[in-house]
Amino acid sequence: MSASTITRVLLNNYVPSGSAKISDFQIVQAPAPTKEQLKENEVILRPLYLSVDPYQRNRLSGAKESYIPMYQKGQPISNSLVATKGQPISNSLVATVIASTSGEFQEGDLVIDGGGKWETEYVARAGAIKKAPVYPGINPRDYVGVLGMPSFTAYVGMTVVAEPKAGETILVSSASGAVGQMVVQLAKARGLRVVGVAGSDDKIEYLKSIGADAAFNYKTCGSLEDAIKRAAPEGIDIYFDCVGGELLDAALANINEFARIVVCGAITQYNLSSGEEGYGVKNTLNILIKSAKMQGFTIGGYFGTKIQGEFIEHVSKLYDEGKIKYRMSETVGLENGAQAILDLFEGKNVGKSVIKA
Amino acid sequence: MSASTITRVLLNNYVPSGSAKISDFQIVQAPAPTKEQLKENEVILRPLYLSVDPYQRNRLSGAKESYIPMYQKGQPISNSLVATKGQPISNSLVATVIASTSGEFQEGDLVIDGGGKWETEYVARAGAIKKAPVYPGINPRDYVGVLGMPSFTAYVGMTVVAEPKAGETILVSSASGAVGQMVVQLAKARGLRVVGVAGSDDKIEYLKSIGADAAFNYKTCGSLEDAIKRAAPEGIDIYFDCVGGELLDAALANINEFARIVVCGAITQYNLSSGEEGYGVKNTLNILIKSAKMQGFTIGGYFGTKIQGEFIEHVSKLYDEGKIKYRMSETVGLENGAQAILDLFEGKNVGKSVIKA
Structure with missing residues (x-):
């Protein structure tokens, strides 16, 4: 062969x-x-x-x-x-x-x-x-x-870190991406209001097709802080962060009390050299004021654990039934x-x- | 009268x-x-x-x-x-x-x-x-x-947020202050290695007298990042943050995997007007890389709860026995x-x- x-x-x-x-x-x-x-x-x-x-x-x-x-x-x-x-x-x-x-x-x-x-x-x-x-x-x-590492990352972020409660509002960055699209759908399945952020009209369309309640294009929305405020006037309870930088800052400006910021990626910061300084996040004071939690995780430690079995069973079934898209x-x-x-x-x-x- | x-x-x-x-x-x-x-x-x-x-x-x-x-x-x-x-x-x-x-x-x-x-x-x-x-x-x-609000804040931060484990290293800012001095002593009592940061030689002396393993004066130490590295060459597992700003950034540069950053104050940021931008924290990428958790809390919600009773009982006893100073x-x-x-x-x-x- x-x-x-x-x-x-x-x-x-x-x-x-x-x-x-x-x-x-x-x-x-x-x-x-x-x-x-x-x-x-x-x-x-x-x-x-x-x-x-x-x-x-x-x-x-x-x-x-x-x-x-x-x-x-x-x-x-x-x-x-x-x-x-x-x-x-x-x-x-x-x-x-x-x-x-x-x-x-x-x-x-x-x-x-x-x-x-x-x-x-x-x-x-x-x-x-x-x-x-x-x-x-x-x-x-x-x-x-749909059963790959980024999808599993979305599952762990939502089940282990985000502590989602029905009726809450979640903001998802890179929302049409490998992790984000799964976060959007898992959040909808748990009864959350979902706001997606992505970088093209095609992506925004896709987000709406998989159930996002609101979505905006970060390249054309003007002030990120204002765009989040318009899309989530009631504030955000969870921010699922795949990008870091400016959007993280704008999200922090819009968090509610006891918000959770799930840090699963920082694609805007990856192009920096190791000596170079990262984007300066100005709204960290809100972590104090809002009694918020910002937690990073990497998926490596979850491979081979019980939660991976749960993920495969849960997600493959939803996928087979056509209840989630990928x-x-x-x-x-x-x-x-x-x-x-x-x-x-x-x-x-x-x-x-x-x-x- | x-x-x-x-x-x-x-x-x-x-x-x-x-x-x-x-x-x-x-x-x-x-x-x-x-x-x-x-x-x-x-x-x-x-x-x-x-x-x-x-x-x-x-x-x-x-x-x-x-x-x-x-x-x-x-x-x-x-x-x-x-x-x-x-x-x-x-x-x-x-x-x-x-x-x-x-x-x-x-x-x-x-x-x-x-x-x-x-x-x-x-x-x-x-x-x-x-x-x-x-x-x-x-x-x-x-x-x-010793039984007042800041001391209670230290207790809640250590018992509810910090998840301390014996043998870990904790960095404490404003370490001789109302919250910090209690954090230092509670951490020592739990078997942690304690590094204190304060702003005068008198304060540094006091920190050593209450058990801090290392302490430095942020006004005279030069690079904060390097000063932390010297005081905690093994990295820090917990940062108890009362100040925000530059020291928070330097602490983030020195965190170990699964570090906890307890955000209980941000005195360096309080002088800012509401419209003004805060200090830009550059090392938030480490929250991702190190799977760290940064959590803010305010003490208001803990008054009248069971934990306040535990605090008063625990701390008044230690104080009466001369095991902690305040x-x-x-x-x-x-x-x-x-x-x-x-x-x-x-x-x-x-x-x-x-x-x-």
Whole structure:
């Protein structure tokens, strides 16, 4: 089955600050791995769908101190949450087993690799992958989509951090994105009033189609603080923050007593170099005045816990029943993988970004 | 018993921003209230000790929107947590009953008035005051001292918000102040390593005498971020924040994973006018990266709850046994009350500021 050559997406240059460009990456051809090369308990995987995620920006920076390991120059781009510095670069993806020396996996098995590579075929240890369970209505790409890491992030943020109560108002940033669209729908399902913020009219339309009660385009709304006030005149009880910076400040200006600010991302701050100063948030006094809670979390610690099982069961059922939607933006061909990252950072995509290999 | 004239401390001008000055207040003489003026269920109180607190700065501002009611021009200065706009100005103090038409209170009773006035004698409703309970080793001034509102604030912050664990490191700002000195000692009692920050060598000495493992003077330490790093090379797990602004930013730069930032005050931000922008906090990204929690609270909601009973029992016992200290800075004479507020805002006092009437 194996082709004689494969495509790999490598990092060419670290990008400490500013926008990455296509020349910061390298698309190369290489000999395909063969079954004969496999040691015991290894497999050859052929990725079907690969996840593209905002936090990858950090891994491109080459920063010496970060919560996440850096990519290595000349190595494939990846977005694993389990990789460690100095370890092979890895990635979150769903793949087919095309060769195996493991008793656990057979040719044709559908597997999830949280440490997989941006290569059209590669060798993985059997212990590092797991079979993708079969659920009604769940297709292979849903493992990096509605059941993927960002969707799980939305679920943990809403169930563990946000403490939502029916009738409250939630503000969601990057609301049409991989995390945001799930937050919007989980919040609606819990009886909240939802205000979504996004960066294009297409995205605003999508937000309304999935139930947002109000939505505005942060690029055209004028004062963010006033736009939030118009969309949520009764104030906001929860802010689900994926962007940080100015919008966080404007949200803080509009919080109600005992508000919760769920900090799950800060995409506006990721382009900063490690030495550079972040945006200065001026309204932190409101955290005191309103007895508010601002809590950050990263999803890494929740993988493999009971809550992940609950998430998969709950969300796959809702999805199968058509009660939630999950929009994806698909880039076809791993050779276009670098462009997929750049598009994500420029906000070109609506919904979850994935690559169809 | 009643003197023929009394002294009142009135607000002369609102001070929207910057430092207040003595001419913003007015000290006036007025006829003393008489028993004959009392309606049913009223008392005449003679304050013994009055509390002076940082949050009074907000009440001087005349701001239209605030979490706390403003003082009224020409009315006595106060610091009640229960006053409402348009209601008589009030104050937290301990007083002696000198006349009563209430069956509940007799001449000579020691009472606490959370809504009392900065007047050497005044009329109060019996329903608005309560008897000061008798505990071994507790003197009248301890009701605005070790058992007063700021000390209770420290207790609630540590027990409800901070989630302290033995062996962790806590950073405390305004550490020799009314809240801070209690935080330092409660933290030591729970087995934490304590780093205190204060603004004079005298204060630093005091911090060491009450058990702080390290302490530095923010006025002379150079870079705050580096000073924290030197004092807590292992990073900080809890930051007990009474000041906001630059020190909050420097603390955020030094937090460990799962850190808790307890926001109980922001004295550096209180001098701002309501329209003016606050200090821009640049390191909020660390709340995400470190999965930290930053939580504000105000003490108002905890009065009269079970936790207040626990606080009084726990702290009065430790105090009686000499296991905790509580330093106060006493201004003698209510006619010097305005100066006591100004001294507090200039950081001249070590410990809890009180006025001995």
